[in-house]
Amino acid sequence: MMNASHHRVVIVLLFTLLLLGVTSFSTVKANSFPSSIIESNRNTGVASSSCSLLQSSDKRPLTSIPYCGSINLESTVTSTRPDVSSETSSSHNDTTVYQYVVNDEVKQADVITATQTKVSTDDRNDEQEFEVVKKQKKLKVLFLSTDTGGGHRASAESLANQFLKHYPGTEYDLVDVWTPTKVYPYHTIIKSYKHLSAHPRQWRLLYYMSNTRLYARITDFHSKITCYEKIKKQLEEYDPDVVISVHPTMNYIPEKAIRNIAKKKNKYIPFFTVVTDFGSGHCTWFQGNVDMLYVASDRIKKLAKRRGYSKKDNIVMTGLPIREDFAIEAGKMGDRTTDEGKKYRYGMKDKLDLNPSKKTILVMGGGEGVGSLSKIAASLQNDLKSQGVDATICVVCGRNEQLKNELNDKNWNMAPENKKNMKKRKMLQVMKRMVTRGKKFDAKHETNAGEINKEGDVDVVGLGFVSNMAEYMVAADVLVSKAGPGTIAEAAAVGLPVMMTSFLPGQEAGNVDIVLDGGFGEYREKPKQIASVVAEWMQNDKKLEEMSRKSSQTGHPHAASEIVHDIMRISMEKI
Numbered sequence: 001m002m003n004a005s006h007h008r009v010v011i012v013l014l015f016t017l018l019l020l021g022v023t024s025f026s027t028v029k030a031n032s033f034p035s036s037i038i039e040s041n042r043n044t045g046v047a048s049s050s051c052s053l054l055q056s057s058d059k060r061p062l063t064s065i066p067y068c069g070s071i072n073l074e075s076t077v078t079s080t081r082p083d084v085s086s087e088t089s090s091s092h093n094d095t096t097v098y099q100y101v102v103n104d105e106v107k108q109a110d111v112i113t114a115t116q117t118k119v120s121t122d123d124r125n126d127e128q129e130f131e132v133v134k135k136q137k138k139l140k141v142l143f144l145s146t147d148t149g150g151g152h153r154a155s156a157e158s159l160a161n162q163f164l165k166h167y168p169g170t171e172y173d174l175v176d177v178w179t180p181t182k183v184y185p186y187h188t189i190i191k192s193y194k195h196l197s198a199h200p201r202q203w204r205l206l207y208y209m210s211n212t213r214l215y216a217r218i219t220d221f222h223s224k225i226t227c228y229e230k231i232k233k234q235l236e237e238y239d240p241d242v243v244i245s246v247h248p249t250m251n252y253i254p255e256k257a258i259r260n261i262a263k264k265k266n267k268y269i270p271f272f273t274v275v276t277d278f279g280s281g282h283c284t285w286f287q288g289n290v291d292m293l294y295v296a297s298d299r300i301k302k303l304a305k306r307r308g309y310s311k312k313d314n315i316v317m318t319g320l321p322i323r324e325d326f327a328i329e330a331g332k333m334g335d336r337t338t339d340e341g342k343k344y345r346y347g348m349k350d351k352l353d354l355n356p357s358k359k360t361i362l363v364m365g366g367g368e369g370v371g372s373l374s375k376i377a378a379s380l381q382n383d384l385k386s387q388g389v390d391a392t393i394c395v396v397c398g399r400n401e402q403l404k405n406e407l408n409d410k411n412w413n414m415a416p417e418n419k420k421n422m423k424k425r426k427m428l429q430v431m432k433r434m435v436t437r438g439k440k441f442d443a444k445h446e447t448n449a450g451e452i453n454k455e456g457d458v459d460v461v462g463l464g465f466v467s468n469m470a471e472y473m474v475a476a477d478v479l480v481s482k483a484g485p486g487t488i489a490e491a492a493a494v495g496l497p498v499m500m501t502s503f504l505p506g507q508e509a510g511n512v513d514i515v516l517d518g519g520f521g522e523y524r525e526k527p528k529q530i531a532s533v534v535a536e537w538m539q540n541d542k543k544l545e546e547m548s549r550k551s552s553q554t555g556h557p558h559a560a561s562e563i564v565h566d567i568m569r570i571s572m573e574k575i
Contacts, residue, residue, distance in 0.1 A: 138169045139571070142240035144250035146176040148193035151486040155246045155276045155560075158321045162564035165324075173238060177250055181230045186223060189249065200505055207282070207506030213307075216283045220252045232257035242571050245273045248284040255287055268574045272567055275300055278320055278485035279510025283307055291570055294563050296320035296489065296556075299510055318563050319556020320489035325470035327557040329494055333474055335552065336495045337545040348475045358457070359391040359538045362476035362496075364487065365398070372527060373403060376480060376501065379531035381412055381458050389456040389538045394472060396463045407462030470494065477544060478534055483511040483523070492555035497521050497547035499534055520551035 141163060145152040156174050163170040178186045185192070196203040209215065235243075235257050243258050245251050255271050262269040270291040275281055278296045286293065286307045293315045295301045301317050333344045349356040361380060365373045377395050384391045397404040466472060469490065473479065479491045483503035488511055491498050498521035503512055515521040524530045537544055556562075 138171060139163075139167060139568075140239065140241045141170055141172040142235070142238050142243045143172060143174045144177060144243065144245040144254055145174055145247040146178060146250075147190055148247070149197070149484075151276050151484060152246050154323070154486055155274060155321045156244075158323050158560040159244065159246075159274065159564055161324055162560045163568075166561070166564060167568060175234065175238065177231045177234055177254055178227070180234060181227045183226045183230070186227060197504060203507075204505035207504075211283050211506065213283060216252075219284075223253055224256070228253055228257065232261065236261050240269060241575060242567065243269060243271045244567065245271070245290075246276050248275075248277075248282045251284060251287045251290070255289055259289070270567070270571050270574055272570075274321060274563060275304075276320065276485060277507065277510070278488055279512070279514040280507055281510075282507065290314065291574070292316060292566065294318050294566075296485065296559070297514060299514065316566065318566075319559030320485060321560035321563055322486060322490050322493060322557070323470065324560065325468070326473075326490055326493040327561070329470040329474050330555070330557040333494065335549070336474075337548055345474055348471055352471060352475055354392050354394070354461075354475055355390075355459070357390070358459075359389065359478075360476045361391060361393045361534060361538075362396070362472055362479050362481075363393060364396045364479065364481040373397065374406065375527040376530055377407060377460055379527040380480075380534060381460055383531040383535040384538065385456045385458045387456060387535050387539070388454040389535060390458070391456065391538060392459045392461060394461050394463055394476070396466050396469075396472075398465050401464065404462040404464050407460055410460070412458070412460050478537055480530060480534065483508045483515070485511055488515060489555070489559075492518075492520070492551045493557035495548040495552035495555065497537070497544060497551055499524065499530055501525060501530060514554065518550055518554045520547045520554065 141160075143156040143160070145156055147153060153174070160170075160172050160174075163172065176190075178189050181187055196206065210219070231253050235254065240258075243254065245254060251273055258269050258271050271289075272292050272294070273285065273287065273290045274294045275285050275296060277285070277300065279299050281295075281300050281303050286304045288311060291314070293304060295304060295315060295317050296319050298317060301315055304315050305312055333341050333348075335341045336345060346356045349360060354360055363373060363376055363380070373395055377393055380391075380393050384393075395403075395407055397407070463472075473491060473494050473496050476496060478499060479487075479496050480499045480501060481487050481491075483500040485508070488498060498515050500512055500515060500521060500523045502525065503509055512523050516523065522533055524533055537547075
């Protein structure tokens with residue numbers, strides 16, 4: 001017979017499974033087991049000639065990932081502090097110079113400082129230098145994520161690129177640990193996300209119900225019973241040296257499994273979490289036993305501390321890891337409000353075949369071109385044209401070829417929204433002729449009529465899947481987009497003001513606050529409201545420059561590089 005406490009446990013577990021079932025009740029049957037959307041493609045062997053993150057089912061190549069080979073790594077740690085033993089040198093201002101042995105050739109890599117502390121010139125003159133040589137095998141990095149939105153994969157890509165740039169020879173994989181388990185409901189995570197993201201009310205319900213400590217502990221308990229051994233087996237097969245989670249659901253069980261695998265193999269395997277949310281974070285992000293937790297904003301850092309899971313010393317605010325293109329373009333452009341910045345942006349518009357003399361508005365809706373992009377573009381074109389603003393509206397349609405063709409084939413001069421304005425202009429012209437024939441004409445009305453008669457020259461350009469997004473954001477004066485964390489981080493990296501049009505409840509709500517509190521954008525949902533505010537911005541250069549400066553203050557274009565250097569520093573100390 002079960003006592004009362006046993007009954008309570010059973011009831012709680014049943015309730016948990018019921019809630020978890022919400023994530024897939026309308027998309028996947030309980031007895032269906034879809035194959036993993038992420039396939040294994042490990043990079044091993046000395047003669048490896050290419051390296052890429054594992055492909056998703058759409059088979060789109062990740063062309064941004066460069067060569068990855070198998071290289072022996074030697075590092076020389078040079079301490080610039082006097083009278084410090086080699087055992088304690090890692091805690092001071094160490095400068096690491098890496099040399100890579102490739103086919104018996106020694107190649108010099110970048111000089112990397114372990115900390116931001118600087119030693120003055122006077123102190124350096126009296127210091128005694130010494131060297132400590134460490135030898136380390138090639139590093140195998142395992143990223144944990146799944147294709148629930150493009151942000152997680154994008155962050156993993158940016159980090160992988162930095163590993164290859166600064167630590168050639170790094171081998172890596174991107175693994176979805178849940179789908180291969182074939183355990184309901186965890187294996188349905190991808191299809192469930194696609195359904196819930198298209199139904200915000202259901203997403204909101206599940207997000208807030210699950211974002212509690214009690215729910216997280218119950219889910220952790222259930223998933224440990226049903227999935228732990230399967231996940232442990234997966235991770236053990238990869239035999240990683242370093243594990244990096246970029247997904248909120250891949251922290252608790254994977255971290256436990258990695259610790260046990262390390263104990264079994266008698267070695268240390270560092271486990272890191274890189275939070276890919278900007279302003280809001282689900283409680284599953286924050287586990288107390290990770291080696292380091294990297295967060296994108298002060299809001300997330302405070303949230304992690306308040307949750308109580310993460311140790312304060314193990315939380316680092318670095319910014320969101322984004323593509324290196326943004327760091328490169330931010331460096332070339334500098335402050336976009338200066339003469340040098342304006343000159344660079346002028347050249348970028350010309351490079352992209354955009355009219356440099358016109359304002360540029362970049363409209364985005366995600367990789368699939370979702371959202372009411374067509375209505376937003378029409379409202380923008382109507383308001384800008386009627387208010388006499390010359391502009392180019394670039395609409396990123398992603399893989400939505402139909403929308404792209406509709407925008408490019410449409411006769412915007414005869415758009416329905418403009419017919420009303422044409423009638424108004426004709427009426428004003430008739431009134432003006434009547435007045436000039438003998439009636440008294442008000443000068444103010446004459447001025448207004450002249451202003452209305454002047455139309456803006458507005459182009460609408462439909463773009464497909466854009467691989468050079470950093471260049472388009474440099475060229476743009478304003479970004480119109482949903483409040484995705486990666487998109488906002490990329491915009492802030494190049495000082496771009498943002499008009500937000502939508503967000504996923506809970507998960508992306510904090511992103512809206514990041515922009516509003518930062519003073520570099522606004523939030524509107526209806527296309528006419530969006531167009532009205534943006535048209536006002538386009539006629540106020542002072543306002544745009546002010547928002548741009550505030551946007552730059554929020555940006556962290558070098559976040560990916562900083563995270564990778566810190567991960568490597570910690571790993572070299574512990575492995």
